[in-house]
Amino acid sequence: GSTNTEEFxxxxxxxxxxxxxxDTKNHCCYPKSGKPAADFGIHGLWPNYNDGSYPSNCNPDNSFDKSEISDLLSSLEKGWPTLxxxxxxxxxxxxxEWEKHGTCSESQLDLHDYFxxxxxxxxxxxxxxxxKDAGIKPDDEFxxxxxxxDAIKGGIGYEVGIECNHDASGNSQLYQVFICVDKSGTEFVECTTMPRGRCASKVQFPSF
Ligand code: 5GP
Ligand code: 5GP
Ligand code: 5GP
Structure with a gap:
């Protein structure tokens, strides 16, 4: 909207x-293309401000158009599956994701570039x-x-934010990883703010 015109x-x-x-009490549904790979999937690429706030739904006129990303669809099904x-x-x-977040980075990335x-x-x-290289595997261990x-910092070069949720029996588990990326979307950067984490000191890495 008009209050979201500042650059992120x-x-x-x-x-x-x-x-x-x-494995939460909400369960999930596999996409129509079948069970996704046992790998991290994309949730989103979210423009953010250094103070922790973020713009959203910046341009209702810039709508998602599948035909502009037809060359990316099979990669998106694999890398950005819906559950x-x-x-x-x-x-x-x-x-x-495009309407809520992507339209807020249109000064940097058009629809095709964004995905x-x-x-x-x-x-x-x-x-x-x-x-895995650090011995941390999705094997239901804590x-x-x-x-x-430390393992992720060793690989990516920067601290990341980690968000946990709970499985149906209440165990704290690794759910989402927040990696900070520069405005052009090309390189990882040091984070200036982190999401609230809600992780226990030991967390489960469930199998999939
Ligand atoms: P959305 O409004 O945004 O549908 O979902 C709100 C939150 O509920 C999401 O952040 C997600 O964590 C959770 N959620 C929504 N749908 C499902 C689902 O099918 N399974 C699970 N496990 N969580 C869901
Ligand atoms: P939740 O309440 O499940 O943490 O987040 C719900 C939704 O709000 C997310 O899916 C995302 O669209 C948005 N959101 C939550 N935290 C952040 C954040 O720190 N930055 C941005 N840009 N969006 C967020
Ligand atoms: P955000 O949390 O990014 O605002 O919203 C995520 C929205 O996308 C929710 O309405 C959620 O139901 C939907 N959604 C569809 N597939 C997925 C998925 O695989 N993961 C998450 N977190 N949300 C999904």
Whole structure:
């Protein structure tokens, strides 16, 4: 809206662990293309201000147009799968993310660049492999938050924000990772603000 015309400062690139979305009391629904890979999926690429606030729904006239990203659709199905119920093909999720967040970075990235950038960042982050290399695997074990944070910092080069949720029996588990990215969407940067985490000191890394 008209109050959101100020430039943003950086992006949160947010990845979600599907095992932790699906084992809550809300459950999940696999996309129509089938069960996603056991890998972190993209939740979104969110413009943010350094003070922790963020713009949203910046331009209702800049609508999601699937035909502009037809070359990216199969990569999006793999890298940005939707897990909400009922099962979908992803278009609803991507439309929501574009309208709420993407339209707030249109000074930097058009629709095609926005989705292409997010897919590139997922590869750049290489998050699951980094954790596995540090012995942190999605095997239902509990891991120290400190060791998770250190492992990711070792791979990405910067501290990240980690958000936890609870499985159906109440265990704190690794749910989302917030990586800070410069305004152009090309490089990881030091975060100036972090999401509230709600993680226990030891958290489960559920299988998927
Ligand atoms: P939740 O309340 O589940 O943490 O967040 C709900 C939604 O608000 C998110 O999916 C996202 O669209 C938005 N949101 C939450 N926290 C942040 C944040 O720190 N920065 C931005 N840009 N959006 C956020
Ligand atoms: P945000 O939290 O980004 O504002 O909103 C996420 C929206 O996308 C919610 O309405 C949620 O139901 C929908 N959604 C669809 N698929 C997914 C998914 O795989 N993960 C998350 N977190 N939200 C999804
Ligand atoms: P949205 O309004 O934004 O549908 O969802 C709000 C929150 O509820 C999301 O941040 C997400 O964590 C959760 N949520 C929505 N749909 C589902 C679902 O199908 N399964 C699970 N586990 N959580 C969901």
């Amino acid at each position: 400062d950086f992006f949160f690139f947010v990845l979600q662990w599907p095992g932790s979305y699906c 909400a119920c009922p099962s979908g093909d992803g278009v609803k999720f991507w439309t929501h 292409e950038t997010a897919l590139k960042l997922k590869n750049q982050a290489n998050l699951l492999q980094t954790l 891991y120290d938050m400190e060791s998770i944070k």
